[in-house]
């Protein structure tokens with residue numbers, strides 16, 4: 001774990017401590033979440049963000065919510081658990097990790113019929129801790145499976161932030177870069193700034209710089225030219241939800257990178273843990289896409305207005321990359337190639353009933 005340099009979420013006594021990612025890279029500010037509504041707000045406002053981290057935060061928030069509840073006995077606790085789950089699930093619609101983690105928490109309550117509240121809370125805390133530690137393990141496993149895809153001297157492109165800040169501390173796509181670096185490979189990373197909320201410019205470059213990885217920031221519209229110039233060897237991105245046929249949702253702009261990579265014959269990889277799989281959905285068309293505040297587009301990071309008042313705005317937070325553009329999907333179980341439908345089912349089939 002030598003590359004985990006920052007811990008994006010942890011328990012501090014009876015509350016949750018998070019890094020407020022909206023303040024990075026200007027300030028590294030930790031914020032305490034003492035109740036469920038502060039966890040909901042942190043997820044909604046992207047203080048805590050990235051699919052795996054959203055799931056972890058929801059599981060921890062669930063513990064806070066049930067602990068604070070006045071209900072003391074079963075089956076009231078089960079009803080309360082379902083209410084808490086619905087509330088936290090309403091924060092963001094796309095990353096399936098949120099629903100996956102909340103589903104696990106509710107199942108713990110269901111499995112302990114008649115249990116007293118104190119003991120139930122111990123089981124729930126244990127489940128939330130397990131969700132966190134499983135994510136650490138899965139990120140390491142993914143980085144090992146993807147190691148063969150990165151060569152010494154490669155220039156790699158990524159979008160948004162699929163790093164330690166988006167997970168339990170190591171990352172999915174950025175985990176692959178950390179692993180290559182640990183293996184002594186010399187790599188160069190290009191980070192797309194990722195308009196409108198600039199997760200690439202603010203978070204990915206911050207993380208990579210701290211980990212001494214050679215990183216160059218580009219505006220989103222520069223990726224095509226870099227590819228034309230032959231300066232990108234592979235593209236690695238994370239995911240918010242992967243459907244059964246391999247189509248996946250990720251930060252808006254991912255699809256354009258996939259099309260560009262396909263045109264330029266550059267390998268394009270999606271790195272995500274099984275908590276991001278939603279095998280109940282046949283294709284990417286069924287993935288709900290979050291639409292966000294127009295102000296994110298009409299201003300530069302909520303500060304300077306950059307568009308006339310009243311202009312129509314289209315602001316989806318994610319897009320769908322069709323499976324046909326993907327060279328491989330990497331999960332903790334290994335490298336998955338086409339046909340994704342069959343191969344995802346073979347490796348992860350049991351998951352379809354779990355979400």
Ligand SMILES: CSC[C@@H](O)[C@@H](O)C(=O)COP(=O)(O)O
Pocket residue numbers: 046049050051052095159160161162163166167171172173199237238239240250251252317
């Ligand atoms: C390992 S994180 C994978 C994805 O969640 C990430 O690429 C992404 O799109 C995050 O979007 P965000 O809106 O910042 O939560």
